[in-house]
Amino acid sequence: MNPATPAELPSDPLRSITRADMANLPIRRYAGNVCVVATPHDLAHALADLRQERVVGLDTETRPAFRKGEVHLPCLVQAATAHAVYLFPLRHRDAFPVLAELLSAPRIVKAGVGLAHDMRALKQVFAFVEKNVLDLGGVARASGLEQSGVRNLAGMFLGFRIPKSASTSNWAAPQLTAAQITYAATDAWACRELFLRFQSLGLLRAKPATADSGADPGGMTL
Numbered sequence: 001m002n003p004a005t006p007a008e009l010p011s012d013p014l015r016s017i018t019r020a021d022m023a024n025l026p027i028r029r030y031a032g033n034v035c036v037v038a039t040p041h042d043l044a045h046a047l048a049d050l051r052q053e054r055v056v057g058l059d060t061e062t063r064p065a066f067r068k069g070e071v072h073l074p075c076l077v078q079a080a081t082a083h084a085v086y087l088f089p090l091r092h093r094d095a096f097p098v099l100a101e102l103l104s105a106p107r108i109v110k111a112g113v114g115l116a117h118d119m120r121a122l123k124q125v126f127a128f129v130e131k132n133v134l135d136l137g138g139v140a141r142a143s144g145l146e147q148s149g150v151r152n153l154a155g156m157f158l159g160f161r162i163p164k165s166a167s168t169s170n171w172a173a174p175q176l177t178a179a180q181i182t183y184a185a186t187d188a189w190a191c192r193e194l195f196l197r198f199q200s201l202g203l204l205r206a207k208p209a210t211a212d213s214g215a216d217p218g219g220m221t222l
Helices: 020-024 040-051 092-103 115-122 136-142 150-158 180-201
Strands: 033-036 055-062 072-081 085-090 110-113 133-135
Touching: 020 072, 020 150, 033 040, 033 180, 040 085, 040 092, 055 115, 055 180, 072 092, 072 115, 072 180, 085 092, 085 180, 092 115, 110 180, 115 133, 133 136, 136 150, 136 180, 150 180
Parallel strands: 033 085, 055 110, 110 133
Antiparallel strands: 055 072, 072 085
């Protein structure tokens, strides 16, 4: 993973948000196009859209563990573009090459929260070498914010609340419910929106591409 270079926060920003203030925020869910990738046509459509993007919001979901020592691998990868959110159930092995290409693409920023853990877990499912992966939580902490979770960051920077109702549901189920699909899509979409918001506030700093960075000239190397 390539760390971001944090910039100074704008004057008098929110550095944390209380539960009471969070509860008063309006709830937002992703309302755009969602594709649960299951067919060759879905894969081709997702790949074409991802390839033309410069910034993709990224998240994963894992089957919850309720017993001590119980560990599960990720079940789902979510990737948000400007046009749609693509949900990749990892029981479909045909998705692995598409996801590996995305994660290895040096010119596409993959923005999310807690991505170091996600990358380690995904490497136990399929092989890839990640490039241009940006952990927004790390940027928040390096910039002096007291909270760095996606829901707190959405409250502080996007002004809405993301519900958590489906967070501990069975992500390994053969068919995702409508609530699971919306929940998963919202998290990836929020990560992309947070990247754009951080960028507009100057919290991210563009750096010149280097010979070994894999970024094209003028691109953002994070």
